Amino acid sequence: xxxxAASQAGPTAGPTAGxxxxxxxxxxxxxxxxxxxxxxxxxxxxxxYFVELDPYVSTKPDKKYVVRSLYFDNSAHVNYWxxxxxxxxxxxxxxxxxxxxxxxxxxxxxxxxxxxxxxxxKHRTQLLEEPRRDAEESFLWHPTTGALLGRLEDxxxxxxxxxxxxxxxxxxVMLVDYLRxxxxxxxxPEFRITFDDSLRGTATGSLDPDGRAVSRSVLSGYTILxxxxxxxxxxxxxxxxxxxxxxxVSISKYCACMRSLGVVQNPS
Numbered sequence: 001x002x003x004x005a006a007s008q009a010g011p012t013a014g015p016t017a018g019x020x021x022x023x024x025x026x027x028x029x030x031x032x033x034x035x036x037x038x039x040x041x042x043x044x045x046x047x048x049y050f051v052e053l054d055p056y057v058s059t060k061p062d063k064k065y066v067v068r069s070l071y072f073d074n075s076a077h078v079n080y081w082x083x084x085x086x087x088x089x090x091x092x093x094x095x096x097x098x099x100x101x102x103x104x105x106x107x108x109x110x111x112x113x114x115x116x117x118x119x120x121x122k123h124r125t126q127l128l129e130e131p132r133r134d135a136e137e138s139f140l141w142h143p144t145t146g147a148l149l150g151r152l153e154d155x156x157x158x159x160x161x162x163x164x165x166x167x168x169x170x171x172x173v174m175l176v177d178y179l180r181x182x183x184x185x186x187x188x189p190e191f192r193i194t195f196d197d198s199l200r201g202t203a204t205g206s207l208d209p210d211g212r213a214v215s216r217s218v219l220s221g222y223t224i225l226x227x228x229x230x231x232x233x234x235x236x237x238x239x240x241x242x243x244x245x246x247x248x249v250s251i252s253k254y255c256a257c258m259r260s261l262g263v264v265q266n267p268s
Contacts, residue, residue: 054182201257
């Protein structure tokens, strides 16, 4: 799939989450750090001169927005293990939105997120408000998956998803929720920092689960700092990382939730 820009509203991983020109396709580098609360607060105070809050969160409580993602995998948890084993070329599918209220009209997207060596890529397509007329053979899929296929426009994302449904026998397995506070560099709009906290996993096949689904707080007391950039890390940020002696980690919210809820267990 060739990266291209498209117009959509709502938060995205593009230069400005609140922009009306949301990026549906991109590639970039992402570094992650796991921060205790005290370290997070100190770091956030130190870099205020260099960054500003994404305009999308200016009116949000605590200057954060909700991120909700339903991840797909199969019974062998192949996507989980590809990440845990550090496979250099991999991809996974997730259904993403930015609300916990299904009736508020917030867009929903099907996303492919993957990695080629150190470069992270994402392609997404927004779900149609009404199902397509040419209905899928829904009985072949998990109910969520069948309904999802019926609300996707023709295109590379839909075809890749349908292909992996056949190849890997995917089904929705884990709902991941967290709160995100996004910052943008004042000097380089391609450099973004996000603080993700209040991570919660729910073992469910639905983006809108009922109260019976098993749910659990994950990485309580910690924040995942994600640094996203296209070309280079600014010198000021590199100096902060060195000053605070922070080390990059390979961490996946999806994998952390899968382990915490006991869906998978890593060999000891």
